[in-house]
Amino acid sequence: MIKLARSIIGNEEKRAVEAVLDRAFLGMGPEVQAFEKELEDYLGSDRRVLCVNTGTSALHLALQAIGLHAGDEVLVPSLTFVATFQAISATGANPVACDVDEKTWLLDLEDAERRLTAKTKAIVPVHYASEPGNVEKLYQFAKKHGLRVVEDAAHSFGCEYKGRRIGSFGDITCFSFDGIKNITSGEGGAVVTSDPQVIAAVADARLLGVCKDSEKRYRNERSWEFDVTEQGWRYHMSDIMAAIGRVQLRRFESEFRQKRMELASIYRKRLSHSPYLELIPTQGEGIVPFMVPVRIRNDRRDAARAALLQREIEVGIHYKPSHLLSKFGRASEKLPVAEAIYRELLSLPLHPGLSSGDVEEVCQILLGILSSP
């Protein structure tokens, strides 16, 4: 079976976890602090990194920290994993589903502009398939309309925009380190920002709102005489997770980045001339693809999907647009570009455990299926 995605864990990660298992406390401690520091060094500038247990919690805490309330509205592209929408609605705010741009598959700012109201407080762009799109335009839009920006960078750890790492600039960036992302900590996520208020709010809120508990946890201590002033959650990262993440961060630079880029470039070379499919447009340089979504033309998506599965090649559909989900849609709402992409969408296998021969084989089989009568 050629897997669509998988965790790549080796002896180094296993040894790192074993070392933590020998300690007296397995929860959030010095290993999390060390992982945060290494991520901060990796991203550079004046950014603080706060690790949490999932990318969804990272988004939830970031959105809570900017002070969203019930009834506020947040602009978000519909073509995303439902995690983005759930994180917004968890704050009490309403996610306002926006269409995506035909040329980029990313948030369509013109459509977003039409959906602005007096209640709009923030925008959550999604770096779908690792592509950040035109980040400058996005921040100009946010500035013009007085919106906070929480970047859903679940797919784009280690990617660059015009030579700057995603997360090293901007308002707030959230990463996911779940099992199949560019790096994993088993499950996990991080909030990245240089806003001191957001840093303080997220640091407390991840530990049930216990004031200034993070500093104690880093030293394997805890608070006994504490106060709580805000709603908090049990969202912190554990030392076991951080131990995996620290090894993965090193391996990302020495192995994963290059491997993902090489495999994705084979897909581009072999598939980009086919009249039957379209690859997601890429910014190119600096993108470390997390996945390879394509559009399959001529109503042949389902046939291609079935034929690939029959040849033991696992494929996916990332994603059913969130405005089509009962919780988040309005019956009358139409987002034509997101819906058209969804009808044709297929994600092809991509992970650092694949060989170039595996990817060549997927391409050959797919092209064969699509060109058969």
Ligand SMILES: Cc1ncc(COP(=O)(O)O)c(C=O)c1O
């Ligand atoms: C676009 C997007 N946002 C958010 C998330 C949430 O991340 P996590 O699974 O770590 O909660 C994901 C996870 O797959 C995602 O793909």
